[in-house]
Amino acid sequence: MKDAGYEVAVYPGDGTGPEVVREGAKVLAALGEGGPAPWHLTEFPGGGEYYLKTGREWEPEAEAASRSADAILVGAVGWPGATLPNGDIAGRALVLGLREGLDLYANVRPCRLYPGVRHRVSGAYREVWPPSAVDLVIIRENTEDLYAPIHGRLARGGGTELAIDTRVITRKGAERVVRYAFELARARPRGAPGDGVRRVTCVDKSNVLEGCRFFRETFDRVGAEYPELVRDYAYVDAFTQWLVRDPEQYNVVVAPNMMGDIITDLAAVLQGGMGFAAGGNIGTDHAMFEPVHGSAPKYAGKNQVNPFATFFAVEQLLRWLGSRHADARLGRQADRLETAIATTLASGDARTYDQGGPVTTSGAGDRVAAAIREERR
Ligand code: IPM
Ligand code: MN
Secondary structure, rough: OOOEEEEEEEEEEEEOOHHHHHHHHHHHHHHHHOOOOOOOEOOOOOOOHHHHHOOOOOHHHHHHHHHOEEEEEEEEOOOOEEEOOOOOEHHHEEEEEEHHOOOOOOEEEEEEEOOOOOOOOOOEEEOOOOOOOEOOOOOOEEEOOOOOOOOEEEEEOOOOOOEEEOEEEOOOHHOOOHHHHHHHHHHHHHHHHOOOOOOOEEEEEEOOOHHHHHHHHHHHHOOOOOOOOOOEEEEHHHHHHHHHOOHHOOOEEEEHHHHHHHHHHHHHHHEEEEHHHEEEEEEOOEEEEOOOOOOOOOOOOOOOOOOOHHHHHHHHHHHHHHHOOOOOOHHHHHHHHHHHHHHHHHHOOOOOOOOOOOOOHHHHHHHHHHHHHHOOO
């Protein structure tokens, strides 16, 4: 526990990033009212638009702060035309760069459909509490696989041109992310909503790929240490059908990086869309939290996008900080935030355009902040 409080480095980034981060800061301020808040936010500029202006993705002090901070919050990066000389998107330092640089090996994507949120497949608004049909967490390996920086291009422009991406799966990388998934399944209060079974599903393509075979073997070896949890397996192609058809059978899911990238966005559809999807990027000593919808340039400056993904990112950040520092204050604040989010969603009065409603980004933030104040009374 840190009496002086926790330092949170905030990178609003590009496009709609600053708009949703402003709402995240607003709900944190509401949580902190009535006492010295045990956190302190410092914002740093950076991203693609910043790169176009300055020729730098961020400043050295912003980079240093990402290492010294207790936790990191990122809005979104990416801006049309903002490309690094090597072809990468400008601003990647703030997302992929932090994942690599701080070794944030587990990408944690909770996927829960809250009452009052419109299901993007059926179009119906959920009305019951507690949520039962969709309540899973996908753990995506976050540092290797096809994201390993081992790429190449030969004979550019020629008839024999070819491009290579190298897929790397290491014992260490697979082991730590699989262990993270089993530890999480052990700690979660419930099993799968459909049958209550505490199940960890390994998603891979081990019928074809050697790296996936290795990943699955690691899953079995580590999973054997958790006899109370059921090990479950799915090839990624079949998994896409099962996830959409029967989401209630899933509890904790673990996958290598690239397949994890794809299935987490698919899963977001089940929680109301990308406007609700938050990701935690967790390492041993550092963690970064982000709404995963991206910078959405066409909505930038319109005060229109859904800020709930950022509220969930803030909730995850508080929970992670609280458990890392054994600081119960933060866990309680995370619970208060989650209750305020759930009440606001259930009321149906904070629906932004993506949910078929008229509410603005700042309007949704105001409602959650008001719900937080309401809980205190
Ligand atoms: C994500 C994103 C990133 C990824 C992009 C922005 C590089 O899609 O966080 O899932 O591919 O990991
Ligand atoms: Mn993605």
